[in-house]
Amino acid sequence: QVQLQQWGAGLLKPSETLSLACAVSGGSFSDYHWTWIRQPPGKGLEWIGEINYSGSTNYNPSLKSRVTISIDTSKNQFSLNLSSVTAADTAVYYCARGNTLVLGVMLWFDPWGQGTLVTVSS
Amino acid sequence: DIQMTQSPSSLSESVGDRVTITCRASQSISSYLNWYQQKPGKAPKLLIYAASSLQSGVPSRFSGSGSGTDFTLTISSLQPEDFATYYCQQSYITPPSFGQGTKVEIK
Numbered sequence: 246q247v248q249l250q251q252w253g254a255g256l257l258k259p260s261e262t263l264s265l266a267c268a269v270s271g272g273s274f275s276d277y278h279w280t281w282i283r284q285p286p287g288k289g290l291e292w293i294g295e296i297n298y299s300g301s302t303n304y305n306p307s308l309k310s311r312v313t314i315s316i317d318t319s320k321n322q323f324s325l326n327l328s329s330v331t332a333a334d335t336a337v338y339y340c341a342r343g344n345t346l347v348l349g350v351m352l353w354f355d356p357w358g359q360g361t362l363v364t365v366s367s
Numbered sequence: 368d369i370q371m372t373q374s375p376s377s378l379s380e381s382v383g384d385r386v387t388i389t390c391r392a393s394q395s396i397s398s399y400l401n402w403y404q405q406k407p408g409k410a411p412k413l414l415i416y417a418a419s420s421l422q423s424g425v426p427s428r429f430s431g432s433g434s435g436t437d438f439t440l441t442i443s444s445l446q447p448e449d450f451a452t453y454y455c456q457q458s459y460i461t462p463p464s465f466g467q468g469t470k471v472e473i474k
Contacts, residue, residue, distance in 0.1 A: 290411065290454060290465040305462040339410055351417055352458035353401040357410035 247272035251340045251358035253325075257365050263327040267340030267358050270321065274298060278343030279323040280354060281314060283336040291336075295343055296323055330365045337362050369393050369457050373466035379474040386442040388469045390455035395435045399459040402431055402440045405468075406451045414453075415440065445471070 253265035267279070281293040294304035296314045304312045313326040327334060338361050341354040370393040380386050390400065398418040403411035413422045415431035418438060428443040442449055450473055455466040 289467045290456075292463045292465075303461055307462075341410075344416075346417070347399075350458060351399055352463060353413055353416040353456070354403075354411070355413035355416075355422065357412075360410050 247342065247356055249340050249342065249356060249358035251338075251361055253338075253361055253363070255362055255364060257330050257363065258367055259331050259365060260329055261365075263330050263334065263338075263363055263365075264324065265338055265340070265361055265363075266322055266324045268320070268322045269342070274318060274321045278345060278349070278352065279314075279316065280341045280343045281325045282339045282341055282354065282357075283334075284339070284360075285333075285336045293325065293327075293338075330363075332365050335363065335365050368462060369396060369460050369464055371455055371457055371464055371466040373453075373455060373469045375469060376467065377470040377472060379472045380445050381474045382445055382447055384445045384474075386445050386449075386471060388440045388453055388471075390433075390438045390440070390466050392436045392438075392457055392459075396457045396459035398434045399457055400431075400433065400438045401456045401458070402429075403454045403456065404449075404451045405454065411454060442471075447473075 248270050251267040275298040278295040280295040294314050296302045296316050311328045316323045340358040345352050372391045374389045400418045402415040405411040414425050419431045430441045432439050452468045452470045454468050
């Protein structure tokens with residue numbers, strides 16, 4: 246059974262860079278869209294971006310200028326960097342596996358990591 | 368971006384009740400619609416993908432329907448473990464986007 250285990254710093258100051266990593270175990274690392282999603286406290290879900298096995302990325306235009314997602318296929322891990330964080334970036338960040346059909350248009354997220362609360366405060 | 372609007376935002380129901388949650392897209396998304404359940408402090412869990420396909424291991428009391436702009440998640444007989452927040456998500460156009468959530472509470 247595929248499991249995603251994530252980790253990273255939970256408290257940042259404004260202007261710092263958020264860095265999270267997610268390790269995948271128990272299943273194939275290829276043929277999927279490795280994804281980051283966030284959820285501000287008490288609010289809904291926002292897709293941040295994705296990377297595939299070959300390193301091709303897609304980002305949410307609302308965050309694109311500050312986001313970098315990378316992959317390490319030798320370790321079955323992928324990572325998120327979000328630069329110049331502000332209080333608005335305070336959220337629980339989830340990694341997830343994107344599963345696709347129909348040439349990637351049909352896309353759903355399963356499973357998910359356990360989530361990491363990242364708080365941005367001076 | 369495609370806006371996803373769920374209704375109602377919250378509802379109070381009793382165990383055994385039939386529950387229907389609606390999700391409306393701001394433009395047609397064919398059947399590229401998924402449903403998730405989230406319990407407090409936990410990651411979302413996939414229930415339904417491609418509008419009506421039940422994810423493996425999900426109880427058959429959950430079902431999804433719809434296409435185009437209007438979709439429905441139905442719980443045929445609400446169980447105590449079903450009290451949670453439910454989200455729809457479209458993948459027709461990047462970026463994938465989620466509804467604001469529907470919280471199902473105990474009456």
